[in-house]
Every structure is written in structure tokens, then in C-alpha cells.
Amino acid sequence: MDAVSAKLDVGLDVGATKTLGVAITQDGTIVAEVREQTRLGADGVVDTATRVFAALREATGERLQGTVGVGVPGLVDVDLGAVKHAVNLGVDGEWLRLRDLLSHRLDLAVVVENDVNAAALGACALDDAEDIAYISIGTGLAAGLVLGGRLRRGAHGAAGEVGHVSVDPLGAACQCGQRGCLETIASGSALASAWPTPDAPAASALFAAAARGDAAAVVVRDRLCAGVASAARVLSLTVDPVSIYLGGGVAQVGEPLRTGVQQALRDQAAGSPFLTSLDLAGRIRVVPANYPVAAVGAALLGR
Ligand SMILES: [Zn+2]
Incomplete structure (x- = not known):
């Protein structure tokens, strides 16, 4: 089981009401799914994402490794790993460097993407x-x-x-x-x-x-x-x-x-x-x- 479980990929979809996290196998099977109410504002978004990740780790019983993918609404600078104009998340004005903040909390690499783009990749996996x-x-x-x-x-x-x-x-x-x-x-x-x-x-x-x-x-x-x-x-x-x-x-x-x-x-x-x-x-x-x-x-x- 260990060889398989080491290859779980984790994705988080941060929305204005809920943050949804999944752990999937290499063939795309969802082995764990967690949702929590999103706390708004920069700290709230990071805290919520951290909690969802912890719950996924708990649910899978694994030390989840690799890179955590995060989809967020708003304008995303993928190179900077930052988001702004996500008004519904209470994130506006300055760039929120979500990648670095979350990576520091999880002690894992993080990649941040616009949620619609993330969903396009998810849809492609259905096809x-x-x-x-x-x-x-x-x-x-x-x-x-x-x-x-x-x-x-x-x-x-x-x-x-x-x-x-x-x-x-x-x-x-x-x-x-x-x-x-x-x-x-x-x-x-x-x-x-x-x-x-x-x-x-x-x-x-x-x-x-x-x-x-x-x-x-x-x-x-x-x-x-x-x-x-x-x-x-x-x-x-x-x-x-x-x-x-x-x-x-x-x-x-x-x-x-x-x-x-x-x-x-x-x-x-x-x-x-x-x-x-x-x-x-x-x-x-x-x-x-x-x-x-x-x-x-x-x-x-x-x-
Ligand atoms: Zn228009």
C-alpha cells in the first residue's frame, strides 16, 4: 500500500463559501474528500486551506507528499504564486502570496492557479x-x-x-x-x-x-x-x-x-x-x- 499511497496528489478548491480538498490516486480516483467553510480574508484563507489539508492527511492516514495544487478565484499570478481581486474571499488590493504562505504552513511545495483554469484541467481528466x-x-x-x-x-x-x-x-x-x-x-x-x-x-x-x-x-x-x-x-x-x-x-x-x-x-x-x-x-x-x-x-x- 505504501508505494501506492506515496503517490496521492492533493488539490484544494478555495471558494467564497467552502474550501474543498481531495486526495487522488495516479489514475484520478478520489480517495478522500474534505470540505470546510472558508474563513474570509488573507489569514482566514490560509488557515482554512491548512485545516482542509490536515483533514485530508487524517482521512488518508498518509504523510501526503509532493506538490499541493490550489485553485482560487480572482486574478492569479502563477509565477508569483499570488492572488488578488478575489473580492468574494475578502482578498483585494495587494497581492496575497498564497503559495509561499501556505507552503510555509504545510512544509510542502504549493502551486496556485485560477479556479476556472484548475477546473478545466479537472474536466479534461473526464475526457x-x-x-x-x-x-x-x-x-x-x-x-x-x-x-x-x-x-x-x-x-x-x-x-x-x-x-x-x-x-x-x-x-x-x-x-x-x-x-x-x-x-x-x-x-x-x-x-x-x-x-x-x-x-x-x-x-x-x-x-x-x-x-x-x-x-x-x-x-x-x-x-x-x-x-x-x-x-x-x-x-x-x-x-x-x-x-x-x-x-x-x-x-x-x-x-x-x-x-x-x-x-x-x-x-x-x-x-x-x-x-x-x-x-x-x-x-x-x-x-x-x-x-x-x-x-x-x-x-x-x-x-
Ligand atoms: Zn464585461
């Missing part, structure tokens, strides 16, 4: 293909790209920022300063302003209401699906991935989201033999419910 796109539909809308089996961040870390492709110059103001970005159409925050509901999760309530025939819900659902489809189309026509995974909070809807986005892609391709021939609808997948895609991807970062 036989080496070229995939991962669309995160959370509070915002962003994508991660794995091409030739490698994460592509771009020259400025902006690869996959498809949520800020403006599709309507007269559309709603976006937090990025533009108008009519895809994020203002297809995201959790767009949904919350278009269809406020006390029910949680809101996206599931929306899809259920639409399925019951609620006319207003149908309009909002179809607009959301069209926005996600546009993001998938932009990514496909740019890097031509084999599969496009939908993840993030809104994707917890599951199958109804997948079929809705597929229908929108078919509608967008109607009248275009070129788009139809690309079968973008056939490339859409949804990350399985409760699969800790970003934590698994973070674990793969350390390899």
Missing part, C-alpha cells in the same frame, strides 16, 4: 480528448482551455475570458466597463437580475418554472442558454475543442441546461451549413453533479 474547453457559469462567466493536454493561460492570463465578449453594444452595463457582455446574459448574476427568486438554487428554480410553462421563465431560460451557446460558439471557432464542459453553480441544473444549450446551438446554426457541419451541440457536456472538478484539477496541477 479522452486533449483539447477541451470548460465554461464556468457561476456568478460570472469565464472559460478555461486545455489544448494538447496543457492548460493555456495566454500571454496575460486572459485566455478564455469569453464572458467579456460584448455581443450587444446597447446591452446592460457590465462590471468590466463594457456593455452587453455575454456575462450580462449568461451568468448567475444575470439570472438573479432577470428573474429574482427566493428559491435556491435560483437556476434550478428557473428551469423548473420554464418546464412548467411559465412564459417569463421560458424567456429568461432561453436567453441564458443562448448566451452560453454563444460562448461555446466563440470558443469553438477560436480553438476547435473536442468537448465543451459546462460547470459552475448554474451548471448544477444538469441535463436541462445541457439540452437547452444544445438547442440554442442548433438554432444558431440553422441556415448555416458551415456551423451545422461543426456539430457544436454534439460537443456539449455537463460536469457530473457533485464531481469536485476544480479540486481534482488543482491536484493535477502539482504533477
Whole structure:
């Protein structure tokens, strides 16, 4: 057992509400999974990550070695191992050197990556293909790209920022300063302003209401699906991935989201033999419910 256990990889997905940690074997099997409420602020984030790591060590009964991968929201400087503009974590302003702080606490090497990028690696592990796109539909809308089996961040870390492709110059103001970005159409925050509901999760309530025939819900659902489809189309026509995974909070809807986005892609391709021939609808997948895609991807970062 020792020879096998020595090769467990650990990944942490630090979110605004929860920090989720996994230990995985070389073939990607999850052998331990731990989640704890995230304490906000710089010290809180480091403390929480340390606690989750300790719980993983306890659960596996191992001295976990190697490099610990960490996915965090916000702007990440991978070379610096630092994060900023992670407002939901209470980390803003100055760079938080998470890699060095955590490495000191764990006495292990640490690598830090943007959570959407980490999730893209986790999604790629679900697929036989080496070229995939991962669309995160959370509070915002962003994508991660794995091409030739490698994460592509771009020259400025902006690869996959498809949520800020403006599709309507007269559309709603976006937090990025533009108008009519895809994020203002297809995201959790767009949904919350278009269809406020006390029910949680809101996206599931929306899809259920639409399925019951609620006319207003149908309009909002179809607009959301069209926005996600546009993001998938932009990514496909740019890097031509084999599969496009939908993840993030809104994707917890599951199958109804997948079929809705597929229908929108078919509608967008109607009248275009070129788009139809690309079968973008056939490339859409949804990350399985409760699969800790970003934590698994973070674990793969350390390899
Ligand atoms: Zn924008």
C-alpha cells in the first residue's frame, strides 16, 4: 500500500463559501474528500486551506507528499504564486502570496492557479480528448482551455475570458466597463437580475418554472442558454475543442441546461451549413453533479 499511497496528489478548491480538498490516486480516483467553510480574508484563507489539508492527511492516514495544487478565484499570478481581486474571499488590493504562505504552513511545495483554469484541467481528466474547453457559469462567466493536454493561460492570463465578449453594444452595463457582455446574459448574476427568486438554487428554480410553462421563465431560460451557446460558439471557432464542459453553480441544473444549450446551438446554426457541419451541440457536456472538478484539477496541477 505504501508505494501506492506515496503517490496521492492533493488539490484544494478555495471558494467564497467552502474550501474543498481531495486526495487522488495516479489514475484520478478520489480517495478522500474534505470540505470546510472558508474563513474570509488573507489569514482566514490560509488557515482554512491548512485545516482542509490536515483533514485530508487524517482521512488518508498518509504523510501526503509532493506538490499541493490550489485553485482560487480572482486574478492569479502563477509565477508569483499570488492572488488578488478575489473580492468574494475578502482578498483585494495587494497581492496575497498564497503559495509561499501556505507552503510555509504545510512544509510542502504549493502551486496556485485560477479556479476556472484548475477546473478545466479537472474536466479534461473526464475526457479522452486533449483539447477541451470548460465554461464556468457561476456568478460570472469565464472559460478555461486545455489544448494538447496543457492548460493555456495566454500571454496575460486572459485566455478564455469569453464572458467579456460584448455581443450587444446597447446591452446592460457590465462590471468590466463594457456593455452587453455575454456575462450580462449568461451568468448567475444575470439570472438573479432577470428573474429574482427566493428559491435556491435560483437556476434550478428557473428551469423548473420554464418546464412548467411559465412564459417569463421560458424567456429568461432561453436567453441564458443562448448566451452560453454563444460562448461555446466563440470558443469553438477560436480553438476547435473536442468537448465543451459546462460547470459552475448554474451548471448544477444538469441535463436541462445541457439540452437547452444544445438547442440554442442548433438554432444558431440553422441556415448555416458551415456551423451545422461543426456539430457544436454534439460537443456539449455537463460536469457530473457533485464531481469536485476544480479540486481534482488543482491536484493535477502539482504533477
Ligand atoms: Zn464585461
